[in-house]
Amino acid sequence: MNAPSKNQRLTExxxxxxxxxxxxxxxxxxxxxxxxIALVAQLTAGWLGLFRTDVLSLDFDEREYWTLSxxxxxxxxxxxxxxxxxxPLTLAAVRLLADDVRIVQIVIAVFSATAAPLLxxxxxxxxxxxxxxxxxxxxxxxxxxxxxxxxxxYSETIALPAFLLFLIALPLGRGESAKxxxxxxxxxxxxxxxxxxxxxYQLLLLLLPFVLWLDARRTLIAARRFGLILLGFAIVxxxxxxxxxxxxxxxxxxxxxxxxxxxxxFNPNLIDRGERRVVLQKRSTWDGPxxxxxxxxxxxxxxxxxxxxxxxxxxxxxxxxxxxxxxxxPLDVAYLAVRKLSYMWGIYPFRxxxxxxxxxxxxxxxxxxxxxxxALVVExxxxxxxxxxxxxxxxxxxxxxxxxxxxxxxxxxxxxxxGVVAMLVTVxxxxxxxxxxxxxxxxx
Numbered sequence: 400m401n402a403p404s405k406n407q408r409l410t411e412x413x414x415x416x417x418x419x420x421x422x423x424x425x426x427x428x429x430x431x432x433x434x435x436i437a438l439v440a441q442l443t444a445g446w447l448g449l450f451r452t453d454v455l456s457l458d459f460d461e462r463e464y465w466t467l468s469x470x471x472x473x474x475x476x477x478x479x480x481x482x483x484x485x486x487p488l489t490l491a492a493v494r495l496l497a498d499d500v501r502i503v504q505i506v507i508a509v510f511s512a513t514a515a516p517l518l519x520x521x522x523x524x525x526x527x528x529x530x531x532x533x534x535x536x537x538x539x540x541x542x543x544x545x546x547x548x549x550x551x552x553y554s555e556t557i558a559l560p561a562f563l564l565f566l567i568a569l570p571l572g573r574g575e576s577a578k579x580x581x582x583x584x585x586x587x588x589x590x591x592x593x594x595x596x597x598x599x600y601q602l603l604l605l606l607l608p609f610v611l612w613l614d615a616r617r618t619l620i621a622a623r624r625f626g627l628i629l630l631g632f633a634i635v636x637x638x639x640x641x642x643x644x645x646x647x648x649x650x651x652x653x654x655x656x657x658x659x660x661x662x663x664x665f666n667p668n669l670i671d672r673g674e675r676r677v678v679l680q681k682r683s684t685w686d687g688p689x690x691x692x693x694x695x696x697x698x699x700x701x702x703x704x705x706x707x708x709x710x711x712x713x714x715x716x717x718x719x720x721x722x723x724x725x726x727x728x729p730l731d732v733a734y735l736a737v738r739k740l741s742y743m744w745g746i747y748p749f750r751x752x753x754x755x756x757x758x759x760x761x762x763x764x765x766x767x768x769x770x771x772x773x774a775l776v777v778e779x780x781x782x783x784x785x786x787x788x789x790x791x792x793x794x795x796x797x798x799x800x801x802x803x804x805x806x807x808x809x810x811x812x813x814x815x816x817x818g819v820v821a822m823l824v825t826v827x828x829x830x831x832x833x834x835x836x837x838x839x840x841x842x843x
Contacts, residue, residue, distance in 0.1 A: 424529060424533070426520065426523055426529065429519050429523075429532055429533045429536060430517075430519050430520055430536065432536070433515040433516040433519050433540050434513060434515060434516040436515065436536075436537065436540040437511075437513075437515035437516075437539070437540035437541075437545075437549070438508070440540060440541060440546050441508045441512055441546050441549040441550055442505065442508060445504060445505070445508060450504045450505070450550055451500060451504065452501060454500050458551070458553075458684075460554075461551060461552040461553060463482075464482075464487055464490060464553075464554065465500070467484075467487035467490075468487045468488075468490035468494060470487075471484075471487055471491040472491050472494060472495070478710060479643055480646070480647050480654060480656070480711055480714075481654060481655070481656050481659075481710060482654065483594075483595050483596070483639065483653055484595070484639075485592070485596045486557065486558075486597070489507075489510075489557060490503065490507075490552070493507070503552065504550060504551075504552060507551075507556050507557070508549050508550055508556070510557045510560065511545075511557065511559070511560070512540075512549065514559045514560045514814065515537075515545075516536055517560055517567065518539045518563055518814050519532040519533060519535055519536030520567055521535075521566050521818060522535040522818045522821055522822065524567060524571065525571070525784060525785055525787070525788065525818070526780075526784075526785075526822050530825045531818075531821045531824075532821075534821035534824055535817055535818045535821035538817040538820070539813075542813060542817060543759040543760060544760060544806050544810065544813060545559075545813065545814075547759075547760075548806075548810065553807055554597045555597065555808075557596055558596045558600070559814065561589070561593040561596055562593045562600060562811050563814065564593075565586060565590045566787050568582070568586040568588075569628075570582045570583065570624075571614065571784070572611060572624070580627055583624050583628050583631070584631040584634075585631060587627065587629060587630055587631020587633075587634070588631040588632070588634060589631075590603065590604075590632050591634065591635025591636045594635075594636060595636070595639065598653045598654050599802075599808065601636075601652060601653055602794070602797065603794060604629070604632070606793065606797075607625060607628065608621060608625050609786070609790065610786045611624050611625055611628075613786035614784070614786055614787075636652065636653065648711070649711065655710070655711050655714050656714060657718060658713075658714035658717035658718030658719075658721065659694055659713075659717055660691075660801065660802045661718055661722070661802075662697050662699050662717035662718065662720065662721035663691040663693065663694065663697060663803070664690075664691050664739065664801070664802050665721050665724070665732060666692070666697040666698060666699060666724065667728070667731070668692065668697060668698050669690070669692055669697075669735065670734070670735065672686060672687050672688065672692075673687060674687035674688075674748050674750070674751040675687060675751065683752075683756070685752055687748070687751065688735055689735065689738030689741065689742040689803065689804050690803055691802060691805075694713065697717070697721075699716065699717050699720040699721060699724075700713060700717065704716065738804075739799045739800060739803055739804040740796060740799055740800070740804060741804070742799075742803070742804035742805075743795065743796065743805070743806070743808070743809050744764060744765070744804075744809075745760060745761040745762070745763075746761075746765065764809075767813070768792075768816065770820045770823065771789075771792070771816040771820055773823065774819045774820055775819070777823070778822065778823055780822070781819055781823070785819060785822070788815040788816075788818050788819050789815065789819055791811050791812040791814075791815035791816070792812040792815070794811070
């Protein structure tokens with residue numbers, strides 16, 4: 400009789416720690432339950448106060464997406480270079496069915512609720528554990544920031560499910576499942592679609608080679624797989640890239656707002672602002688160092704430059720002047736960087752956020768981060784096979800440093816950390832550690 404494969408042994412080890420009620424469920428049942436719980440949680444929160452009743456009550460980015468969808472519906476020309484089209488197109492498609500901001504929020508909430516079952520599927524793929532999958536799906540379904548943003552019209556509502564689909568499509572990098580070359584191309588297609596929804600995901604290409612190497616532990620194999628992913632990514636992205644590059648007269652991958660993003664997060668005017676709470680209709684936020692301000696507020700452009708120059712020209716000036724200021728003021732840059740990261744990870748502010756956000760936002764985020772770090776320290780399986788999950792906090796921290804520490808940008812890391820903690824809890828429920836019974840070959 401043939402000896403059991405590595406994956407078979409891994410499955411046996413994890414099954415020994417399953418909760419019978421959960422392990423007897425099919426993955427489709429777990430996914431469906433996670434979706435329904437997430438949907439009920441988001442719709443309930445929406446009707447209790449998070450859904451807005453008119454367009455004017457939307458936040459700045461939400462209103463901009465709504466305006467872009469209105470331009471698409473009316474056939475008006477759009478400013479090229481600042482945004483990609485896929486999310487405004489999604490809003491426009493929904494508005495063709497019902498052009499009511501409340502109904503659109505409900506439909507987008509349905510899309511957002513798919514993130515919970517997708518995380519369950521992803522964790523089951525990585526850990527081969529129904530228990531870990533169920534805990535991860537339930538955790539994300541009830542995660543307060545996910546519920547809050549799931550009732551919004553930010554692009555993150557559908558970007559997170561798309562990103563989780565990419566991670567699911569990404570082969571494990573071990574055994575037979577890693578061999579068919581077309582799976583890597585399909586993963587690249589999924590990443591390209593995700594980047595079309597929210598362009599920050601294009602920066603994952605900088606971290607992805609390391610993820611692939613940690614999975615394969617073979618440089619040439621990881622390089623080959625990365626090349627196939629790039630092929631799939633290019634198939635989706637290059638047509639738009641050619642279009643926008645021609646329109647702007649300069650090579651552009653997806654958008655040309657790098658200077659605007661950098662300047663809004665690193666400038667002297669932002670340092671001079673103190674923390675203050677900003678109350679919006681049915682939502683509240685805060686302003687101060689660690690946040691982001693508009694090009695008009697940054698002080699890098701004169702009124703004449705803002706009126707006379709094209710968007711691309713303004714963006715170039717913003718980038719050049721922000722970098723010049725950063726080189727001349729390294730201590731101020733370090734101060735803002737610390738504030739950005741502290742904001743992203745819930746360490747501050749507490750007072751400016753208000754007690755409700757502190758209880759349901761700051762405290763859960765800090766606790767999740769602590770449990771996540773514990774999982775990395777005590778669980779070798781997570782370190783060996785969970786790179787696509789445990790590197791996401793590094794990814795979003797990089798996003799914070801070049802822009803700002805928004806919790807919206809942190810959502811992919813939240814989902815990944817919930818998945819890692821679900822694996823740790825599964826082990827703890829089994830009253831053991833995976834290293835005590837797993838054959839050494841599984842850690843090779």
